[in-house]
Amino acid sequence: MKRLLCFSLLICVVGFLACTHSGGLNKPASFGYKVDIPEGWRQIDNNRYLLVTKDNPFQQYILVQNRPVGKSYRHTQKRMRTSMLPEEAAQIIIDELISDQNLVNLKLLNNSPENINGYDGFKILYTYQDAEGHAFKTLYYGFIKEDTFFNLRFTASDGFHFQKDIEAFRYVLRSFEIVKAETT
Amino acid sequence: MNTRLSKLFLFLIGLLLLFVAAACSTGSKPEISLVADSLLASEAEQMLWQKSEREQRTFESNGLIYADLQLEEYLNQVVARLIPETVPADLVIRVKVIKSPYLNAFAYPNGMIYIHSGLLARMENEAQLAAVLAHEMVHCIHRHALRAFRKYSHQPAYLIAVQKMLLKTKGLQRVAHSIGVTGAMAAISGYARELEAEADRIGFEWVLRAGYNPKEALALFDQMLSDLAQDGCEEPFFFGSHPQIGQRADNLQNLSVPAMIDVSASKKSSQAFLAKLGHVLLYNARLDLRLGRFKVARESVEKFLGIKPDDTRAYFLLGEIHRQRGRRSDVQAALDYYLRAIRLDPSFAAPHKAIGLIHYKKGQHALAKKFFESCLQLSPDSPDKAYIKGYLKQCTLSEES
Numbered sequence: 001m002k003r004l005l006c007f008s009l010l011i012c013v014v015g016f017l018a019c020t021h022s023g024g025l026n027k028p029a030s031f032g033y034k035v036d037i038p039e040g041w042r043q044i045d046n047n048r049y050l051l052v053t054k055d056n057p058f059q060q061y062i063l064v065q066n067r068p069v070g071k072s073y074r075h076t077q078k079r080m081r082t083s084m085l086p087e088e089a090a091q092i093i094i095d096e097l098i099s100d101q102n103l104v105n106l107k108l109l110n111n112s113p114e115n116i117n118g119y120d121g122f123k124i125l126y127t128y129q130d131a132e133g134h135a136f137k138t139l140y141y142g143f144i145k146e147d148t149f150f151n152l153r154f155t156a157s158d159g160f161h162f163q164k165d166i167e168a169f170r171y172v173l174r175s176f177e178i179v180k181a182e183t184t
Numbered sequence: 185m186n187t188r189l190s191k192l193f194l195f196l197i198g199l200l201l202l203f204v205a206a207a208c209s210t211g212s213k214p215e216i217s218l219v220a221d222s223l224l225a226s227e228a229e230q231m232l233w234q235k236s237e238r239e240q241r242t243f244e245s246n247g248l249i250y251a252d253l254q255l256e257e258y259l260n261q262v263v264a265r266l267i268p269e270t271v272p273a274d275l276v277i278r279v280k281v282i283k284s285p286y287l288n289a290f291a292y293p294n295g296m297i298y299i300h301s302g303l304l305a306r307m308e309n310e311a312q313l314a315a316v317l318a319h320e321m322v323h324c325i326h327r328h329a330l331r332a333f334r335k336y337s338h339q340p341a342y343l344i345a346v347q348k349m350l351l352k353t354k355g356l357q358r359v360a361h362s363i364g365v366t367g368a369m370a371a372i373s374g375y376a377r378e379l380e381a382e383a384d385r386i387g388f389e390w391v392l393r394a395g396y397n398p399k400e401a402l403a404l405f406d407q408m409l410s411d412l413a414q415d416g417c418e419e420p421f422f423f424g425s426h427p428q429i430g431q432r433a434d435n436l437q438n439l440s441v442p443a444m445i446d447v448s449a450s451k452k453s454s455q456a457f458l459a460k461l462g463h464v465l466l467y468n469a470r471l472d473l474r475l476g477r478f479k480v481a482r483e484s485v486e487k488f489l490g491i492k493p494d495d496t497r498a499y500f501l502l503g504e505i506h507r508q509r510g511r512r513s514d515v516q517a518a519l520d521y522y523l524r525a526i527r528l529d530p531s532f533a534a535p536h537k538a539i540g541l542i543h544y545k546k547g548q549h550a551l552a553k554k555f556f557e558s559c560l561q562l563s564p565d566s567p568d569k570a571y572i573k574g575y576l577k578q579c580t581l582s583e584e585s
Contacts, residue, residue: 075475077476078475078508083545087568091508095476098474099471104246105247113570113571
């Protein structure tokens with residue numbers, strides 16, 4: 001039962017981390033993306049981002065998201081701008097993470113520039129605990145293309161699952177392609 | 185309704201229900217004397233204290249305490265000025281600072297008071313600090329937690345409601361988990377209205393008796409309300425809640441200060457007070473900068489510069505605030521602050537890199553290169569050296585082309 005509650009909380013946290021909130025722009029991102037989902041992983045229905053897991057999101061998940069650059073975040077009032085350098089975009093993500101009261105003992109292990117399939121972006125690696133004390137590790141890639149901020153992240157329970165499933169994330173990264181978003 | 189408003193609405197409804205629960209509980213239980221000779225004589229109180237200590241240990245082990253012994257000593261000196269003679273011997277009031285830009289202060293029943301760096305940074309003088317501390321001290325000395333818990337001891341639904349509300353409210357899961365129910369009630373929902381009013385009234389008397397002007401707190405509450413309105417902040421804590429600050433201000437307005445109190449005395453002590461706060465002002469400005477609260481971050485740094493006018497890190501932080509805010513007029517202001525920081529301490533690497541970034545973004549690669557290189561010379565193992573090397577590579581390519 002406790003595990004079920006933790007699982008539900010985790011889904012909420014994932015949602016909070018990924019979704020945008022009021023006060024932001026309602027305009028959808030101009031660019032979409034496509035990725036290959038690794039064999040044995042399943043998609044969890046969501047219309048705001050792609051979330052896939054092999055076992056369950058409490059053990060590991062890969063999240064891919066495109067969001068309009070000017071949209072607000074949940075904790076920091078800073079917003080990305082199209083003119084930002086990857087390092088400046090990374091700083092906003094870090095500020096958002098550090099300001100998030102749900103992430104306990106957040107430790108930033110790495111923040112460096114990274115080329116993501118031809119796009120100049122950043123890579124951050126961090127660990128944290130949830131309110132129940134479970135430890136997680138996240139590898140987060142992000143870059144801005146015109147008015148769209150793309151991010152691909154892999155979160156797994158720190159230790160066993162992170163090492164075991166990181167290759168699946170690399171597979172998703174390699175398959176990542178930008179496509180023009182469908183207009184409705 | 186937009187998401188933020190609807191969540192705020194739900195939170196306020198939750199609070200309202202709790203207050204209704206508080207108001208509806210019967211008064212048939214035995215009265216607790218306001219101030220006991222020995223608080224620990226009561227078994228219920230012993231249990232409450234043990235629970236508080238457990239919650240505090242968890243809370244403090246999460247690295248949330250701002251460790252500054254001098255500052256703590258000063259805060260405890262203010263407490264000593266305020267404390268009435270009738271305090272039970274086993275109740276020791278202590279104050280610690282929490283690293284949080286949100287506006288709050290709260291007390292555990294065992295006398296431990298926590299004040300957020302965000303609330304300290306908004307204060308202008310010792311009288312304002314005294315008003316907040318006195319309010320929290322009344323909660324401890326007049327046993328508000330015990331009174332509240334005895335009221336609800338036969339209402340487990342009340343505590344479940346508190347926990348559920350905390351778990352559903354933005355950003356509170358960590359806090360709720362860390363400070364436990366005892367702390368959460370004090371920190372977030374506050375006590376029942378009559379207990380909060382009592383804390384205002386008695387706190388007012390203690391502040392007066394200690395020689396402060398209690399009305400100074402009105403300026404603090406006004407400032408907090410204005411900041412909350414301007415930033416559109418959604419703050420989760422008691423002192424960051426618009427209705428609660430408003431209630432504190434209303435209660436204070438209704439209490440009168442004797443004519444002999446010298447209102448200007450508190451103002452005179454402002455510089456001395458800010459000097460005591462010292463680096464917590466800069467620390468909190470960095471937290472506000474992370475939250476994108478540029479205005480309050482700048483105000484804190486300016487306060488700090490009022491007491492330490494030649495602090496290179498303060499000028500660098502002002503530069504960061506302007507650069508990150510990114511308005512058209514901000515770029516020149518940021519450059520000026522960075523240059524001033526360099527003049528004060530030429531060996532401080534961070535402003536070199538920041539100036540490099542500004543030139544780099546303007547396409548002034550030769551200038552940018554000069555500052556990036558000086559940054560790396562001063563700090564070869566800088567954690568952002570991978571970014572700086574990337575910029576330098578681009579600058580070189582640009583020169584070649």
